[in-house]
Amino acid sequence: xxxxxxxxxxxxxxxxxxxxxxxxxxxxxTILTADTQARIENGTILIENSRIVAVGQNxxxxxxxxxxxxxxxxxxxxFVVTDTLLGIVEISGGANAAETSSQSSDISAxxxxxxxxxxxxxxxxxxxxxxxSHAVVMPYPGANGSxxxxxxAILALNGNLEGDILxxxxxxxxxxxxxxxxxATFTQLQADLDDVRKYVRDASSLxxxxxxxxxxxxxxxxxxxPVVKGDMPLTVRVDRASDILTxxxxxxxxxxxxxxxxASEGWLVAKQIAEAGVPVAVDPSDNLPGSFDAVGAMSDNVxxxxxxxxxxxxxxxxxxxxxxKLRYFAGMSVAKGVPGDAAxxxxxxxxxxxxxxxxxGMIKAGMLADIAVWTGDPFEPMTDLSALYIGGVxxxxxxxxxxxxxxxIPFASK
Amino acid sequence: xxxxxxxxxxxLMLGFCxxxxxxxxxxxxxxxxADSQPALIKGANILTAEGPVQENTDLLIQDGKIVxxxxxxxxxxxxxxxxxxxxxxxxxxxxxxxxxxxxxxxGVPSMRNGNEKTGKNTAEVWAEHSIWPQxxxxxxxxxxxxTTLAILxxxxxxxxxxxxxxKNVPSVSVQGMKFPDAPYGLKMxxxxxxxxYAARGNDPFTRMGNMAGxxxxxxDAQAYLEKQQRGEKQKRDLRLExxxxxxxxxxxxxxxxxxxxxxxxMIDLSKxxxxxxxxxxxxxxxxxxxxxxxxxxxxxxxxxxxxxxxLEAYDAVPLNVAALEWAGVHTMLHSDSxxxxxxxxxxxxxxxxxARHADREISREEAIRWITxxxxxxxxIDDRTGSLKEGKMADIVLWxxxxxxxxxxxxxxxxxxxxxxxREADEAxxxxxxxxxxxxxxxxx
Numbered sequence: 001x002x003x004x005x006x007x008x009x010x011x012x013x014x015x016x017x018x019x020x021x022x023x024x025x026x027x028x029x030t031i032l033t034a035d036t037q038a039r040i041e042n043g044t045i046l047i048e049n050s051r052i053v054a055v056g057q058n059x060x061x062x063x064x065x066x067x068x069x070x071x072x073x074x075x076x077x078x079f080v081v082t083d084t085l086l087g088i089v090e091i092s093g094g095a096n097a098a099e100t101s102s103q104s105s106d107i108s109a110x111x112x113x114x115x116x117x118x119x120x121x122x123x124x125x126x127x128x129x130x131x132x133s134h135a136v137v138m139p140y141p142g143a144n145g146s147x148x149x150x151x152x153a154i155l156a157l158n159g160n161l162e163g164d165i166l167x168x169x170x171x172x173x174x175x176x177x178x179x180x181x182x183x184a185t186f187t188q189l190q191a192d193l194d195d196v197r198k199y200v201r202d203a204s205s206l207x208x209x210x211x212x213x214x215x216x217x218x219x220x221x222x223x224x225x226p227v228v229k230g231d232m233p234l235t236v237r238v239d240r241a242s243d244i245l246t247x248x249x250x251x252x253x254x255x256x257x258x259x260x261x262x263a264s265e266g267w268l269v270a271k272q273i274a275e276a277g278v279p280v281a282v283d284p285s286d287n288l289p290g291s292f293d294a295v296g297a298m299s300d301n302v303x304x305x306x307x308x309x310x311x312x313x314x315x316x317x318x319x320x321x322x323x324x325k326l327r328y329f330a331g332m333s334v335a336k337g338v339p340g341d342a343a344x345x346x347x348x349x350x351x352x353x354x355x356x357x358x359x360x361g362m363i364k365a366g367m368l369a370d371i372a373v374w375t376g377d378p379f380e381p382m383t384d385l386s387a388l389y390i391g392g393v394x395x396x397x398x399x400x401x402x403x404x405x406x407x408x409i410p411f412a413s414k
Numbered sequence: 415x416x417x418x419x420x421x422x423x424x425x426l427m428l429g430f431c432x433x434x435x436x437x438x439x440x441x442x443x444x445x446x447x448a449d450s451q452p453a454l455i456k457g458a459n460i461l462t463a464e465g466p467v468q469e470n471t472d473l474l475i476q477d478g479k480i481v482x483x484x485x486x487x488x489x490x491x492x493x494x495x496x497x498x499x500x501x502x503x504x505x506x507x508x509x510x511x512x513x514x515x516x517x518x519x520x521g522v523p524s525m526r527n528g529n530e531k532t533g534k535n536t537a538e539v540w541a542e543h544s545i546w547p548q549x550x551x552x553x554x555x556x557x558x559x560x561t562t563l564a565i566l567x568x569x570x571x572x573x574x575x576x577x578x579x580x581k582n583v584p585s586v587s588v589q590g591m592k593f594p595d596a597p598y599g600l601k602m603x604x605x606x607x608x609x610x611y612a613a614r615g616n617d618p619f620t621r622m623g624n625m626a627g628x629x630x631x632x633x634d635a636q637a638y639l640e641k642q643q644r645g646e647k648q649k650r651d652l653r654l655e656x657x658x659x660x661x662x663x664x665x666x667x668x669x670x671x672x673x674x675x676x677x678x679x680m681i682d683l684s685k686x687x688x689x690x691x692x693x694x695x696x697x698x699x700x701x702x703x704x705x706x707x708x709x710x711x712x713x714x715x716x717x718x719x720x721x722x723x724x725l726e727a728y729d730a731v732p733l734n735v736a737a738l739e740w741a742g743v744h745t746m747l748h749s750d751s752x753x754x755x756x757x758x759x760x761x762x763x764x765x766x767x768x769a770r771h772a773d774r775e776i777s778r779e780e781a782i783r784w785i786t787x788x789x790x791x792x793x794x795i796d797d798r799t800g801s802l803k804e805g806k807m808a809d810i811v812l813w814x815x816x817x818x819x820x821x822x823x824x825x826x827x828x829x830x831x832x833x834x835x836x837r838e839a840d841e842a843x844x845x846x847x848x849x850x851x852x853x854x855x856x857x858x859x
Binding site: 090091092093097122123126241265267268285286287288289290291292294295296298299319320321322328331332334335379380381382383384401402404405408409410411412 | 519520521522550551554557606610701702704720721722723724725727728729730731732733736737740752753756757760763764766767770771772773774818819820821822823848849852854855857858
């Protein structure tokens with residue numbers, strides 16, 4: 001990218017609202033939609049007022065549209081990175097450079113990760129360079145010992161200082177088996193959910209002292225209310241097959257929506273997961289028996305889950321900094337036997353459906369124009385991201401890493 | 415036998431053959447390649463790590479060695495013949511920075527055997543004495559095409575101990591994996607780790623404390639080496655023996671160091687004590703001093719673009735590897751991870767891609783060296799492995815695809831001509847005893 005296009009992109013970001021009102025026609029690309037018609041050759045995407053208004057081979061283009069020719073390019077929805085610390089971890093170790101959990105003894109489920117997100121984190125532009133348009137940011141359990149880690153948020157990676165955040169989008173619960181043991185932690189979860197149900201029926205049950213499973217704060221009860229109503233998924237990081245079955249049964253009995261993250265031994269109970277309709281976020285590189293809860297970790301876990309019909313979400317890499325490598329984890333899933341279209345959905349439409357508000361994740365009329373433009377197969381390292389649109393606005397693809405490279409490395413700047 | 419006779423025998427032995435001195439090579443390698451059938455790989459794209467890619471070419475393996483690379487090779491009667499049209503062949507991958515076996519899976523506390531961490535200087539420990547050959551990570555690395563590994567201790571303290579080079583073969587003992595006659599290395603560490611993780615309350619407390627720690631240790635090692643060279647008797651000291659080996663050039667150095675300014679300090683340290691730095695590991699800021707590293711002849715082993723996991727890795731850039739290559743630095747990719755070691759080929763692809771993003775290509779021929787011959791050279795085993803050449807060990811990977819593609823799978827892996835990974839064969843029992851007979855694994859069959 002030359003300086004001119006950097007300045008142009010920066011200007012677009014600053015003038016976000018103005019630019020998004022523009023009508024843009026992206027023409028002549030191979031469109032991988034992540035929708036029912038997976039692939040459109042030589043297609044056009046028409047963008048108006050930040051949304052996609054038409055997609056297909058025969059789209060009529062208004063005379064005032066800015067036409068962008070994308071011959072030879074492949075276009076996908078912007079990627080959605082899941083279970084990430086993007087925006088809440090600047091560096092993994094060090095004072096005030098990371099906040100991943102509640103430090104309060106009063107707030108656990110009520111912990112709202114959206115307030116921790118710094119939209120100016122240097123990790124965000126790096127993620128954008130991997131075609132990522134959205135991040136599902138999830139907290140970790142805090143020092144308070146609670147099993148509830150708090151509420152997840154979706155960050156649009158458009159660099160807006162006010163933060164383009166959708167929250168809360170999910171509740172994170174942690175088994176904390178080390179501290180409590182399985183026999184206690186699942187029992188506690190059921191008692192907690194029973195309490196929340198009482199609270200939903202009658203908010204005064206708190207003052208009346210009828211909620212006895214723990215010493216509740218109103219913030220925690222309010223945060224958990226959408227979970228028992230089935231409006232918000234409960235996300236659990238879990239690996240062992242028997243634990244997954246326990247959770248499936250518990251979710252069924254409690255009539256709550258469950259999302260599983262991790263699932264090293266998921267292949268073993270893939271049929272049950274698929275039948276329950278529970279989405280699973282899995283890292284295709286997770287094949288080491290790293291603990292006695294993951295003795296069954298296998299290289300083909302991701303493929304077996306897909307074959308069983310599980311709603312697949314692909315994740316991978318560490319915390320915030322690897323978010324832009326999501327496309328390689330999708331590619332690794334394909335190498336292990338997941339079809340390419342399914343892998344694409346697993347990094348776009350499926351996580352968007354599970355946590356999002358139905359406005360993004362596919363290239364489809366009516367959706368926000370979150371579009372990644374690639375020079376080839378988006379999962380291959382030798383492919384370049386040539387543009388990223390979020391809400392119809394072309395984003396800067398320059399990062400602090402690029403600035404450092406320009407400072408020190410001859411040939412770095414184009 | 416009476417004690418007196420024992421003493422007599424002992425003193426005779428001491429007198430005649432100095433039996434109290436260590437054998438020339440204690441803890442020797444017992445590795446012997448298993449017998450193998452000859453194998454002919456036909457019609458592959460061969461990246462030799464020695465020269466240009468050889469398209470549609472055959473490669474013949476016999477008696478554990480590469481015997482021929484060329485067109486229309488004929489195979490001995492008993493050879494396995496593999497049609498590799500459209501597939502790729504590379505040398506076996508070499509990871510110059512692994513902790514397999516010393517930080518094993520499952521990661522229970524009793525298996526954290528990679529950091530002695532009882533003081534700032536534990537140069538006396540040897541990684542090979544920690545290695546658990548049953549670590550399931552070895553087999554997974556092998557399935558990623560890794561045939562040789564340098565297993566390092568550290569980097570919690572200034573001197574982490576001695577590294578060892580192993581062949582990635584199934585074995586009950588580490589001696590059965592040790593790469594025969596491979597030189598040793600010493601692991602050292604700069605920066606945050608020795609400050610944060612070394613015994614709390616003890617020194618070093620700061621980066622200047624780190625430097626003082628190295629200097630004091632090498633002053634002692636100089637005195638030890640001088641006595642040794644003068645032929646003066648002294649009690650064997652394992653710690654000083656390793657450090658003296660660095661000063662005399664017999665033992666190479668693997669220095670964990672992220673920041674450019676700290677690498678410059680280490681270069682001055684090496685000049686103060688007259689040793690040559692082998693390899694800076696991680697070296698995420700190496701691009702800031704690429705020309706110096708090239709001039710000094712110091713190698714770098716790093717990742718494609720891991721960054722930000724701590725402050726000293728905050729300035730990592732994806733163009734680091736390419737910048738080093740362009741400056742003429744001896745460049746390598748390493749894993750430092752039981753997961754990443756399984757896809758070092760993709761790491762190389764990512765580093766190549768960074769160069770392309772800057773509109774300046776790095777060829778496959780250059781990139782393959784980062785994970786094969788270049789680490790072989792720094793480990794002192796390049797005369798026997800690391801590239802595809804007649805007479806070398808048949809450490810070979812047959813890839814399903816371009817090895818730098820995300821879709822590439824190591825279909826067959828040979829170590830000394832023995833076919834140890836074969837994706838076409840039925841899924842065998844896991845090699846690691848830890849996984850043998852586990853109910854959960856058997857349910858996968």
